[in-house]
Amino acid sequence: MARKLMKGNHASIYGALLAGCEAYYGYPITPASEIAEAASTYFPKLGRTFLQAESEVAAMNMVYGAAGCGLRVMTASSGPGISLKQEAISYAAGAELPCVIVDIVRGGPGLGNIGPEQSDYNQVVKGGGHGNYRCLVLAPASCQEMCDLTMLAFELSDRYRLPAYVLSDGVIGQMMEAVELPEPVMEFPDKSDWAVKGTSDSKNLINSIYLDHDELEEWNRHLQDKYREIARNEVRVEEYMLEDAEYVAIGYGCASRVIRSVVDLARAKGIKLGMLRPITLFPFPTKVIASLPDRGVKGILTVEMSNGQLVDDVNLALCGKMKSDFYGRMGGNVPSEMEILEKISQLYGV
Amino acid sequence: MISMARKTVLREPDGFLKVYKHKPGAEKNRTHYCPGCGHGILHKLIAEALEDLDIVDDTIMMSPVGCSVFVYYYFDTGHFQVAHGRAPAVATAVSRANPDSVVISYQGDGDLAAIGGNNILQAANRGENIVVFFVNNAIYGMTGGQMAPTTLPGQKTTTTPYGRDPKTDGYPIKVSELISQLTAPVYVTRTSLHDAANTRKTRAAVRKALQNTRDKKGFSFVEVLCMCPTQWKTKPIDGPQWIIDNMLDVFPLGVYKDITEDAPLTVRPTPVHDSDSVKKALDYKESKAELTRLDVPELFRKTSLRVSGFGGQGIMSTGIALAHLGMEYGYNVSWLPSYGPEMRGGTANCSVKIQDGSIGASEATEPNIIIAMNQPSLEKFEKIMQTGGALLYNSTLIDIEPSRDDVKVYPVPITGMADELGDTRVQSMVSVGAFAAITGLFDPAEINRLMPGLFAGKPEKVIKMNEKAIMAGYNYVKEHFSS
Numbered sequence: 001m002a003r004k005l006m007k008g009n010h011a012s013i014y015g016a017l018l019a020g021c022e023a024y025y026g027y028p029i030t031p032a033s034e035i036a037e038a039a040s041t042y043f044p045k046l047g048r049t050f051l052q053a054e055s056e057v058a059a060m061n062m063v064y065g066a067a068g069c070g071l072r073v074m075t076a077s078s079g080p081g082i083s084l085k086q087e088a089i090s091y092a093a094g095a096e097l098p099c100v101i102v103d104i105v106r107g108g109p110g111l112g113n114i115g116p117e118q119s120d121y122n123q124v125v126k127g128g129g130h131g132n133y134r135c136l137v138l139a140p141a142s143c144q145e146m147c148d149l150t151m152l153a154f155e156l157s158d159r160y161r162l163p164a165y166v167l168s169d170g171v172i173g174q175m176m177e178a179v180e181l182p183e184p185v186m187e188f189p190d191k192s193d194w195a196v197k198g199t200s201d202s203k204n205l206i207n208s209i210y211l212d213h214d215e216l217e218e219w220n221r222h223l224q225d226k227y228r229e230i231a232r233n234e235v236r237v238e239e240y241m242l243e244d245a246e247y248v249a250i251g252y253g254c255a256s257r258v259i260r261s262v263v264d265l266a267r268a269k270g271i272k273l274g275m276l277r278p279i280t281l282f283p284f285p286t287k288v289i290a291s292l293p294d295r296g297v298k299g300i301l302t303v304e305m306s307n308g309q310l311v312d313d314v315n316l317a318l319c320g321k322m323k324s325d326f327y328g329r330m331g332g333n334v335p336s337e338m339e340i341l342e343k344i345s346q347l348y349g350v
Numbered sequence: 351m352i353s354m355a356r357k358t359v360l361r362e363p364d365g366f367l368k369v370y371k372h373k374p375g376a377e378k379n380r381t382h383y384c385p386g387c388g389h390g391i392l393h394k395l396i397a398e399a400l401e402d403l404d405i406v407d408d409t410i411m412m413s414p415v416g417c418s419v420f421v422y423y424y425f426d427t428g429h430f431q432v433a434h435g436r437a438p439a440v441a442t443a444v445s446r447a448n449p450d451s452v453v454i455s456y457q458g459d460g461d462l463a464a465i466g467g468n469n470i471l472q473a474a475n476r477g478e479n480i481v482v483f484f485v486n487n488a489i490y491g492m493t494g495g496q497m498a499p500t501t502l503p504g505q506k507t508t509t510t511p512y513g514r515d516p517k518t519d520g521y522p523i524k525v526s527e528l529i530s531q532l533t534a535p536v537y538v539t540r541t542s543l544h545d546a547a548n549t550r551k552t553r554a555a556v557r558k559a560l561q562n563t564r565d566k567k568g569f570s571f572v573e574v575l576c577m578c579p580t581q582w583k584t585k586p587i588d589g590p591q592w593i594i595d596n597m598l599d600v601f602p603l604g605v606y607k608d609i610t611e612d613a614p615l616t617v618r619p620t621p622v623h624d625s626d627s628v629k630k631a632l633d634y635k636e637s638k639a640e641l642t643r644l645d646v647p648e649l650f651r652k653t654s655l656r657v658s659g660f661g662g663q664g665i666m667s668t669g670i671a672l673a674h675l676g677m678e679y680g681y682n683v684s685w686l687p688s689y690g691p692e693m694r695g696g697t698a699n700c701s702v703k704i705q706d707g708s709i710g711a712s713e714a715t716e717p718n719i720i721i722a723m724n725q726p727s728l729e730k731f732e733k734i735m736q737t738g739g740a741l742l743y744n745s746t747l748i749d750i751e752p753s754r755d756d757v758k759v760y761p762v763p764i765t766g767m768a769d770e771l772g773d774t775r776v777q778s779m780v781s782v783g784a785f786a787a788i789t790g791l792f793d794p795a796e797i798n799r800l801m802p803g804l805f806a807g808k809p810e811k812v813i814k815m816n817e818k819a820i821m822a823g824y825n826y827v828k829e830h831f832s833s
Contacts, residue, residue, distance in 0.1 A: 002634040005674050005683070014632055022621045025443060031689055045631040047619035049446050053439065054472035061436040061469075065443030068430055073443075091433050114689070175712045176670065176685040178677045184628040196428035196444070198451025200407035205372060205422050207431040212374055261710025336715050 002181040008146040008172040009034035009076075011179050012102050015150030016074050017042055018184045021100070023049040023073040025062035027081060030114045031170040032104035035076040056081040060088035060101075067097035068206035070195030072154050072188070076102035078170075079112065079120050082128070089163050090129030093223070094208025096194075098157035100150065101135075102166040104173035107332040115332015116170030116254055121309035124167050125281045132220045134227045136164040136234070137281040139252040143177035149279070151182065158189045160230055167281060169305065171254040171334060227283075236279035237288055241267060245274025247348055248292055250314055251303040252278050254334060259303055262340045271350045281310075289317035299348045300324040303340055305333070365397025365406050366424055373423040382420055386586025387491075388543045388576030389417060392483065392552070393424055396454070399557045400427070405564050409452045410444055412437035414466075416458035417491040427454075435466020438473035441480045449618035452563045453480040460490045463499040463523045470529070477534030477568040479616040481559045484525060484571065486540075487578035488597060495581035499523040502596055507581075522600050526573045530606035536568040538607040542575035544590035548603070558610070567613040575601055640680035641796050649738065650789040651705065654714040656731045657781070658699035659723025659744070664778030668721065669700035671782050671804055675792050676704035678800055684712040697726060704791060719789065721781050723764065728752060740788050742781065760788060760831055767822050776819035783823025788831075794824040 006014070012035055016024070024039035036052065043050040049066075053059035059075050066073035077085060082103050092099055105120045107113040127133050136156050138149040150166050157164035196204050210216035238256075241263050242248065249259045256277040266273035276292075278285050292300060302311040302324060311326040318324055327343045329335045344350065362368070369378045383389045400406045409427040413419055415434035422429035428451075432440045437455040445453040455473075462470050462484050473480065489507055490496040496509040500522045504513040530538040537559055541552040552574055559570035575597050577589030584592050622628075655672065659665045669685050676683040686701040701714035718739040722728035725748045732741055737756045745761035746769075752759050762784050768777035786792040798817045805813050 002629070002636055003677070004633075005670070005677050005685075017628060017632060020623060023443065023446065042631055044619070046622045046627060048621045049619070051442070051446070054468055058436070058439040058469055058472065061433060061439035062443035064432070064436075065430065065440035066447050068440075069444055069447035071447050087433055088436065095431075170689070171686060171712060174687055174689045176673060176683075177709075177712075178683060181632065181634060184623075184625045186623070186625060196410055196430065196448075198408050198410050198428055198448040198453075203407075203426065203428050205429045205431070207422065207429070209419065209431055215374070257709070258711040260708060264710070334711065334713060337711060 003178055004181065005176050006143060006179050007034055007174060007176050008140070008143040008168060009104065009174065010038045011143045011146035012076065012150045012166060013038035013042060014179070014181060015147035016100065016154070017046065017048075018147070018182060019151040019154040020072050020185050020188055021048070021074050021154065022071045023066045024075065025051050025053050025059040025066070025073070026075050027053050027056045027059050027077065029078045029081045031106055031116075031173050032076050032078045032081070032102070034173070035102055035104070056084035057087060060085035063099045064088045064092050064095070064097060067092060067099040068095065068196055070191035070197065072158070074100040074102065076104065078104045078106045079108045079117075082120055082123060086123070086129035089135065090131050090133060091208055092163045093127075093129075093133035093135065094131060095206050096161040097163070097206065098161050099163050100153045100157055100166065101163060102150065103168065105167070105169040107330070113332050114170065116334060117305050117330060117332060118169055118253060118255065119306040119309065119330065120167065121281070121304070121306055124165050125313075133223060134162070134282050136160065136162055136230060137167050138164065139167045139279060139281050140172060141253050141256045141277065142172070143175065143179050146172060147179050148182070151185065156234060160226060162226070167253070169254045170332070231283040234280060235283045235285050235287070237285045238277040238279055240275040240277070242274035242276060244272055245297060246272040247299040247301070247344060247350070248274050248276055248297050249301045249303055249340070249344070250276045250278070250289070250310070252281060252310065255303045255305055258335055258337055258340065261337045262344070265337055265341055266344065271344070273344065284313050284317065286317040289314055290319065290321070293318065293322045299344075301344060301347065302326050303335060304328045305335070306330060363394065363398040363401045365400035365426060367426045370423045373420070381424065383417065384580040384586075386577055386579040386589045387417070388487065388574070388578070388589070389485065391543050391549060392485065392556075392574055392576065395549075395553045395556045396483065396560075397425060399553075399560050400425075403557070403560055403564060405452045405560065408450065408564070409454060410448065412441050412453070412455045412457075414455075414457045414461040415492070416461050418456050418458060418485065419492065421456050435461050435464070435469055437461065438466065438469045438478070438480070438482065442473050442476070442478045445478055445480050446618060449479070449566075449616070452560060455480055455482045457482065457484055458491070459484070459486045459488065459498040459500040463525050467499075470525070471532070474529050474535050474569050474571065475532050477536070477616075479563060479566050479568055481563040481570045482572070483556070484573040485576045486525070486573055486601065487576045488522070489578055489581045491578050491581050500601075502600055505596070524601065526571065526606045529571050534569055535571055535607060536613045537562055537570040537610050539571070539605045540573040540575070540601060540603050542593055542598070542603055543577065544575065544593040562610055562613070566616040567610055568616055575603075641678055641793075643679055644790055644793060646790050649718055650791055653702070653704040653719060653789060653791065654717045654736075655702040655704075655719045655721065656699055656714045656717045657702065657721045657723070658697065658727035658731055661698045663723045664775065665698045665723065666700055668778045668781050669702045671778070672704070672785060673702050674804060675797060675800065679792065681705060682707065682709050684709045686712040699727065699731070719785070721785065722748065723777070723781070724748065725750060732757070742784055742788060744777075760784065760827060762823065762826055764823070767826065768819060771815060771818055771822065773815060776816055779816045779819035780823035783820035784827045786820070787824045787827035794820055
């Protein structure tokens with residue numbers, strides 16, 4: 001097994017190349033720029049395309065073009081850049097084009113700052129652009145997962161023909177950890193029935209326009225069926241000390257790393273705290289969250305580096321069965337173990 | 351023989367679909383264009399050229415937003431329907447993905463010159479191997495007659511009801527003139543469809559441009575002045591006269607640039623997928639057996655470190671080296687920099703964690719050891735240290751005493767020792783050596799064995815000096831402080 005100490009941002013490019021990604025179209029933005037830099041270093045070595053586009057808008061439209069040709073293709077950015085990409089992401093969703101978008105979230109709104117936040121949750125998990133669509137969203141919590149989940153994003157994106165996000169943040173993107181490098185993927189799905197290759201047998205149409213109202217409604221129903229199928233098949237979570245937990249902290253990505261430490265601290269004090277970490281944000285782990293009240297859980301605390309975006313989905317999953325709580329930091333601040341532990345003590349009297 | 355067939359047979363060229371299968375409704379053999387519209391003429395010129403150049407099967411067309419949004423109804427080619435103005439961006443990627451294909455970006459004036467203004471300039475500037483057909487009819491057709499970037503001064507549209515006033519609405523954009531100023535484009539021309547002679551010139555321009563793309567000569571751009579009687583509020587038959595009366599002065603016809611003869615051919619790489627090549631490119635190296643762990647004091651079995659100092663003091667590389675060593679000893683490690691503007695001067699700091707078991711937060715919010723390379727770092731980070739932790743500071747540059755009396759203090763003249771060794775830059779490795787001595791995590795001999803890996807590509811001399819620096823830092827701590 002080959003192992004390397006590397007940044008999360010670099011690990012996502014390793015994952016992309018190992019998954020057979022053939023083209024990278026991007027635009028620099030802190031704290032995601034190392035992804036474009038790594039792509040510019042490694043893609044040409046393997047005859048693959050790297051292009052620094054004129055804008056985020058153009059970059060994502062280029063992704064749309066390459067995806068329509070059947071290539072595994074990606075882009076990466078951070079909040080303000082993701083906002084700009086939303087146009088073409090909607091088109092890709094409407095035309096059922098597989099592609100991977102890495103979002104290394106920074107502080108917002110507006111120019112905000114370059115510190116880590118999780119405030120792109122709504123614009124990434126809920127569709128973001130115009131129209132009735134969803135994207136698959138994977139949320140890595142380590143550099144290893146930046147590699148592994150980028151690979152998985154390509155696989156699932158192809159399987160279901162939709163854009164897939166790797167939703168991360170400034171901490172996971174910038175930090176270094178040891179990454180064990182998997183074997184390169186050597187088998188790729190056949191896209192010949194829909195991809196456009198400039199040959200007599202690939203005169204296909206990549207399209208999201210349906211003038212007839214009934215036709216467009218039917219197309220939308222098809223998309224919704226697909227999203228339901230994804231929700232049935234692809235939910236992924238990590239549970240930590242959840243089996244006997246009386247209190248559960250829910251969080252993803254960077255926040256979940258802190259929660260894990262908090263669980264250890266709480267257990268040392270005799271507090272039965274457990275962690276539930278969604279690895280997929282769409283599909284959302286609705287069932288397991290809905291089951292928590294029936295498992296004797298007395299308190300649920302959602303921890304985010306945002307203003308309460310994930311907690312909305314937690315409460316939808318709980319469906320009023322029990323009240324849940326929220327603790328969030330913003331502006332580039334990562335919640336500390338002690339402040340979360342204090343919040344738990346204060347909320348639940350433990 | 352072929353030319354005879356062309357003369358005698360009136361038929362749809364093979365570039366068109368025989369049945370417009372993508373067109374909804376019952377009428378599968380009529381276009382959606384208005385009477386007197388120029389799109390149909392230009393479509394036919396393109397379709398004929400595709401057949402005559404034998405590139406129908408190789409062609410991929412962009413259907414933009416505008417009246418030509420339904421280009422894909424008509425042509426027997428591959429198709430992309432694209433977002434407003436983005437055709438050149440999409441065409442870029444399609445051409446890169448299929449370098450042997452002929453990629454056509456067919457765009458109107460609002461699409462190309464307004465919302466997609468940057469996309470067309472940048473694709474032209476990159477010299478993408480695509481052909482752009484730019485339909486200039488001085489108005490928005492599909493959306494119902496609003497002002498276009500090419501709308502003429504004084505021209506009434508639904509959004510310039512009093513006529514376009516250049517003082518508030520600007521002047522018509524002359525796109526061919528703009529594109530022709532760029533270095534990369536190969537062929538830039540403006541033609542018109544207002545009479546037979548000019549339509550023949552357009553026909554020749556269409557062919558030349560498509561030939562260029564087929565032959566991989568790069569970026570070709572054909573602007574075509576085109577009738578839109580519906581939105582000009584004229585009779586279909588009066589469309590050509592409208593062009594003569596209103597457009598020819600503002601948009602002079604002619605070839606603006608032609609370097610076809612000297613154009614270098616576009617060459618694109620072929621993706622490599624075999625496993626060995628991928629691993630080689632990514633520098634796969636099988637991991638060595640983990641080093642034998644030392645007997646580490648309880649405190650540092652869960653090391654939480656902050657390294658801090660001026661930019662340029664090797665703060666980040668000290669942290670990375672320590673994380674790397676931790677990894678080689680089989681620990682879980684993390685390294686987190688202060689990133690962004692701080693990296694580009696001023697103070698820099700990073701967090702390193704070295705421990706068994708999973709690492710939660712990667713930021714060392716309560717470090718049990720700090721390495722302070724300058725005074726602001728000492729002042730900032732001693733405050734957040736754990737009681738009983740180790741405070742290693744650079745006594746060459748720091749002449750104050752730490753205020754904490756509940757931590758163990760290690761003043762080490764790090765910069766001075768590096769200077770004595772002959773290069774200030776090795777101060778980073780002096781602190782690595784001192785760290786190893788304080789924490790007991792690493793054997794300096796093993797660190798030296800790993801040096802070639804840490805300093806891959808560096809000359810032997812540099813490696814040797816860094817080895818000395820590590821030993822110097824290590825020995826200084828061993829000699830001056832009790833364990």
